[in-house]
Amino acid sequence: MQQNLNYMYPQIFWVDGCPSAPPSAPSAPSITPFPPSVPDRSRKPRINRERRSIGFLVISLLLLLAFTGVGLSMFQIFHLEKELAELREVRSAWLEQSMKNEARTAAHLTGNPDQWDLPLAWEPISGHAFTNGIQYRDQGLVINETGLYFVYSNVLFRGSVCSSQVLTHIVYKKNPALLGSHVLMEDKSINYCTGQKTWARKSYLGALFKLRKMDSLHVNVSKISLINFEESKTFFGLFKL
The missing domain is CATH 1.20.5 (Single alpha-helices involved in coiled-coils or other helix-helix interfaces)
Incomplete structure (x- = not known):
């Protein structure tokens, strides 16, 4: 008895080189696997x-x-x-x-009571007296450099008996190259006292002069015995500008 071979062995079909079930046999539906989930990259760049x-x-x-x-x-x-x-x-x-x-070229001389002749003699170093760049020689100040100088002199006259004598105060200059002397400043006073009372009078001279080298400056007064020689009352000096 022949057995049906088709029954015992299922039919196999090749489609495109791959075996497949016979067309009569229903094939199971193909299930496409889901792709792996992709992380959300839109948030991370924003955080960065x-x-x-x-x-x-x-x-x-x-x-x-x-x-x-x-x-x-x-x-x-x-x-x-x-x-x-x-x-x-x-x-x-x-x-x-x-x-x-x-x-600075300057000098300040103060009164010296030890004198009996004119021009007036002065104290050049003691107390407030000094000389700087100026020579004190022969009772006067000798200029070492030509230039502008302010020259000043103050004398205090005083007496115990009033008289009609004229009080004279003079500053003058001499120069070996010139003959004689030249008056720079002068002050004369009359009627400076009345009656028999004690009197005093101050005479101040000061001005600017252009002096030459080797000029020497001196002070004369009318009468030495009427001079108060205190250093704050009778003095003589100059300074170069």
Whole structure:
């Protein structure tokens, strides 16, 4: 008895090189597997951008603070340097003025009671008296350098008996290259007292002159015995401008 071979062995069909079930046999529906889930990348870049923005802002602020600090430090340094420069200028000016004052050509002579002849003799070194760049010689001041000089003289006359004598106070100059003397300043007084009472009169002379080298300046008065020779009352001097 022949057995139905078709019944015992299922039919196999090849489609495109791959075996498949016979068309009569229903095939199971194909299930396409879902692809793996893709992470949401739209959120992460935004977070990174925010972080980068915050970091950039922080760095910018730090840089701004650093530059501000450097700027303030430079300003303070510049200000200190300016103040130091001003102090140096003030100190230099003070030293220069001090040196000029020390080296200034000037003289101040005070009254000397030990004299009996004219012109008046003076004290050149004691008390307030001094000479700087000027020679005191032969009862006068000798000019060492041509220039402008302010010359002054003060004399105090006093007496116990009033008389009609004229009081004369003269400052004059001499020069070896010229003959005679030349009056620079003069003061004459009359009617300076009344009656028999004690009297006193001050005579002051002062003016600016152009003096030449080797000029010598002297002071004459009408009568030596009427002079008060205290250093604060009778003096003679000059200074170069």
